[in-house]
Amino acid sequence: xxxxxxxxxxxxxxxxxxxxxxxxxxxxxxxxxxxxxxxxxxxxxxxxxxxxxxxxxxxxxxxxxxxxxxxxxxxxxxxxxxxxxxxxxxxxxxxxxxxxxxxxxxxxxxxxxxxxxxxxxxxxxxxxxxxxxxxxxxxxxxxxxxxxxxxxxxxxxxxxxxxxxxxxxxxxxxxxxxxxxxxxxxxxxxxxxxxxxxxxxxxxxxxxxxxxxxxxxxxxxxxxxxxxxxxxxxxxxxxxxxxxxxxxxxxxxxxxxxxxxxxxxxxxxxxxxxxxxxxxxxxxxxxxxxxxxxxxxxxxxxxxxxxxxxxxxxxxxxxxxxxxxxxxxxxxxxxxxxxxxxxxxxxxxxxxxxxxxxxxxxxxxxxxxxxxxxxxxxxxx
Ligand SMILES: *Cc1c(COP(=O)(O)O)cnc(C)c1O
Numbered sequence: 001x002x003x004x005x006x007x008x009x010x011x012x013x014x015x016x017x018x019x020x021x022x023x024x025x026x027x028x029x030x031x032x033x034x035x036x037x038x039x040x041x042x043x044x045x046x047x048x049x050x051x052x053x054x055x056x057x058x059x060x061x062x063x064x065x066x067x068x069x070x071x072x073x074x075x076x077x078x079x080x081x082x083x084x085x086x087x088x089x090x091x092x093x094x095x096x097x098x099x100x101x102x103x104x105x106x107x108x109x110x111x112x113x114x115x116x117x118x119x120x121x122x123x124x125x126x127x128x129x130x131x132x133x134x135x136x137x138x139x140x141x142x143x144x145x146x147x148x149x150x151x152x153x154x155x156x157x158x159x160x161x162x163x164x165x166x167x168x169x170x171x172x173x174x175x176x177x178x179x180x181x182x183x184x185x186x187x188x189x190x191x192x193x194x195x196x197x198x199x200x201x202x203x204x205x206x207x208x209x210x211x212x213x214x215x216x217x218x219x220x221x222x223x224x225x226x227x228x229x230x231x232x233x234x235x236x237x238x239x240x241x242x243x244x245x246x247x248x249x250x251x252x253x254x255x256x257x258x259x260x261x262x263x264x265x266x267x268x269x270x271x272x273x274x275x276x277x278x279x280x281x282x283x284x285x286x287x288x289x290x291x292x293x294x295x296x297x298x299x300x301x302x303x304x305x306x307x308x309x310x311x312x313x314x315x316x317x318x319x320x321x322x323x324x325x326x327x328x329x330x331x332x333x334x335x336x337x338x339x340x341x342x343x344x345x346x347x348x349x350x351x352x353x354x355x356x357x358x359x360x361x362x363x364x365x366x367x368x369x370x371x372x373x374x375x376x377x378x379x380x381x
Contacts, residue, residue: 159178
């Protein structure tokens with residue numbers, strides 16, 4: 001239930017199409033659906049369920065809080081926290097069956113003090129991203145030895161992350177693969193149940209690496225290309241769209257200015273439509289000057305975007321109550337990203353939880369979530 005005329009639609013069929021197509025294309029035995037950041041703004045539980053139905057068999061997130069939120073709704077599926085958790089939170093993770101990341105020796109030494117229900121660890125090796133992870137072969141060897149010496153710590157996974165898998169050339173990817181070989185020279189990869197290297201870009205481009213059996217699928221599951229620097233092997237289906245409705249229509253005389261700062265001045269009489277979406281919804285001020293779509297026709301956003309509303313220059317065909325599309329199959333997320341000099345990830349992650357999410361299957365609404373005001377899910381998605 002929500003009481004405003006702005007909403008995001010998430011097409012779960014499209015998410016499922018993308019997951020099964022990419023899984024088949026990549027050839028991996030296992031697949032993590034990456035649902036961090038509330039599934040890139042799409043809704044963590046709904047997307048996770050859809051992805052699991054479509055062939056993903058595990059879930060991964062960035063933080064323990066995200067994992068716990070998912071675990072309340074989804075049992076019996078491995079959930080991995082890819083970021084670093086505090087060693088003092090191992091009991092919380094173990095209690096809820098959350099797998100965690102062991103990213104350096106100091107962390108592992110602290111984890112050796114953990115006594116409690118056994119917890120699954122994935123070793124993170126840094127092959128060139130230079131974020132978290134172990135950077136030398138001796139640390140990786142010692143990490144394995146230390147973990148194996150402690151019966152409460154299960155060594156189940158090993159992973160790394162590519163910094164440039166979406167770049168024009170594969171040189172950076174190849175260099176990281178070589179570094180992985182060096183870093184794991186002293187360990188037997190077959191002693192890990194899951195070895196996972198690939199993000200979306202690598203899943204789309206590079207196939208199964210020797211020793212690996214799992215990938216981590218993020219952005220492309222949502223139907224968004226990781227970058228414009230390589231050609232997709234097949235089309236992805238954008239699952240996210242953003243909509244509003246005209247609140248008021250007014251005609252302004254020539255010379256009238258619109259919104260804060262009066263940055264738009266009408267040079268002739270103009271018709272203006274107001275819509276209830278603004279930068280507090282993640283519809284950032286940078287969108288000023290870009291277009292929206294009403295009945296399939298484009299109209300520009302004029303004047304500054306306010307916190308809760310913005311204005312559109314319309315024609316006589318537009319009336320109060322008409323639907324306004326801000327993102328759809330024509331107004332694509334990747335185009336908004338290009339216009340704002342950013343990436344698709346940032347566009348969808350920015351849409352705040354003040355905007356209700358409506359879920360569709362087979363073209364009909366199957367549920368909705370209004371996280372900010374009514375955190376319970378309604379419907380059967
Ligand atoms: C976010 C993330 C992913 C997913 O990356 P995409 O480019 O969205 O596919 C995979 N692995 C790690 C460690 C991540 O942080």
